[in-house]
Amino acid sequence: MSDFRKKNLRDYFSKTTGNLDPILTSLNGDNSWLISFPIPPNQRNGKAYYHIVSDAWLQGYAITISSWLVYIGLASPPAVTNGSEVDALVQEIEDVAAEAGILGKGASNPPRTVDAIFANFHYPDHLSEDTLRTFSPDIPVFATKESEVILKSWNHFNTTITQKDINVDDPNWRSLHPGAPLPEWLSVFRLVGHHELNFATAMVWSSNNDSHEALVYSPHGISTDQPSLQTFAHKLSPAIKVKAIMHALKDSFAFGIRTTLGVAGGLALEEETRPKYWIRSHDSLLDYRGVIMRLFVRDYTRTIESGIQEMLGKKTEADKVKEERKPNLVTVDNGGCFVLE
Structure with missing residues (x-):
């Protein structure tokens, strides 16, 4: 899948002019996404995109109350299984953009990793503790008020901010x-x-x-x-x-x-x-x-x-x-x- 993904990215960057467009990458074949939003040209500073992870569920099962009551598994294994592997996808997008000259010569080289996490819903097939603990605690999380309560109880992420x-x-x-x-x-x-x-x-x-x-x-x-x-x-x-x-x-x-x-x-x-x-x-x-x-x-x-x-x-x-x-x-x-x- 990686070669096909890279080809799609190269084809896009080779023909794009002006403003870039968002890129959606499916992480688990269901509801977990890497969504890469184009940074305005005058604010790029070495990166073409601002990368967010939405509703990450890449490990384990979604269990509510008890596994003998509510137990949900994915239909197929996720394409990636942890935060480091998602960072590798981010690096891939940024590398292909840089190769295409999107950033221009002499651009700085900041860390090309996930920038933020969006926690849009609080059920465990959207908010997976096993998954999210594999991401750096320094990544800011923007969460619904219900999700934020759960996230703070884990004491993992340093910054959680409520979505309005x-x-x-x-x-x-x-x-x-x-x-x-x-x-x-x-x-x-x-x-x-x-x-x-x-x-x-x-x-x-x-x-x-x-x-x-x-x-x-x-x-x-x-x-x-x-x-x-x-x-x-x-x-x-x-x-x-x-x-x-x-x-x-x-x-x-x-x-x-x-x-x-x-x-x-x-x-x-x-x-x-x-x-x-x-x-x-x-x-x-x-x-x-x-x-x-x-x-x-x-x-x-x-x-x-x-x-x-x-x-x-x-x-x-x-x-x-x-x-x-x-x-x-x-x-x-x-x-x-x-x-x-």
């Missing part, structure tokens, strides 16, 4: 920046939904004062009628263009109750935010063990096509004659990368 929740009464999203050491041109904040599972995280980067783009990460889906989502999609100032959403296709149920919004929810989010890409995330068929998971949890594989047919069945004839829109669905293989061009 979007304020539906204040359209100024810049006020949601969590503060240093996250650079001013990059921000992260949460969109709260109707249930703690059904949230979204917005990661916003600015290439200049007039251009702001976002990656909307919603592993279990968020209802588009939620005030937080409506505020994000239609009321923020300055305006933000959604470059990609990260969302699953599969439908999941626990005790007969829907826990993820699946392909239908993803299509609704895609229609509301109009991204260029839909990146499949948290969409693998996980290994469920333990009494609760085996007896009461069900996942159902879905496709874009089945979701579109479902959505059409709910629309009026007037809606159906409107512009037809088929999402640009992207699957990133375990250990692979994709550039949000």
Whole structure:
């Protein structure tokens, strides 16, 4: 996979002009990502990207209460298993960028390692203690308030900072920046939904004062009628263009109750935010063990096509004659990368 990944990076850097684009690298084939955000040219100082790890689960199983109750494993072994191996991916990206002349001659050579960790959700398949203890304690962690409580109990990371929740009464999203050491041109904040599972995280980067783009990460889906989502999609100032959403296709149920919004929810989010890409995330068929998971949890594989047919069945004839829109669905293989061009 490394050679194929390097080829993708070399192909991209050989043709890019002007501002760079974010790079997504799948760490476990499910929901853990290395997300590399392009540093504005006048702030690069020896690095092309600011590298964050999102919801790292690279070791062990996700166990809640007891392994005989809730025990979740990944569908396949992660492409990387610890912080050092993720740092090697960072080094690979920076090396290829430097080889392509992105940094220019005479650039400094700072440490090319993970810059920050985003802990967007507090369940153990998103917040893995075994995994996160393999990362340097000096890496700052930007966490939801629920995740921050758990992180501080481990006494591992030196710096944990709370992600803010979007304020539906204040359209100024810049006020949601969590503060240093996250650079001013990059921000992260949460969109709260109707249930703690059904949230979204917005990661916003600015290439200049007039251009702001976002990656909307919603592993279990968020209802588009939620005030937080409506505020994000239609009321923020300055305006933000959604470059990609990260969302699953599969439908999941626990005790007969829907826990993820699946392909239908993803299509609704895609229609509301109009991204260029839909990146499949948290969409693998996980290994469920333990009494609760085996007896009461069900996942159902879905496709874009089945979701579109479902959505059409709910629309009026007037809606159906409107512009037809088929999402640009992207699957990133375990250990692979994709550039949000």
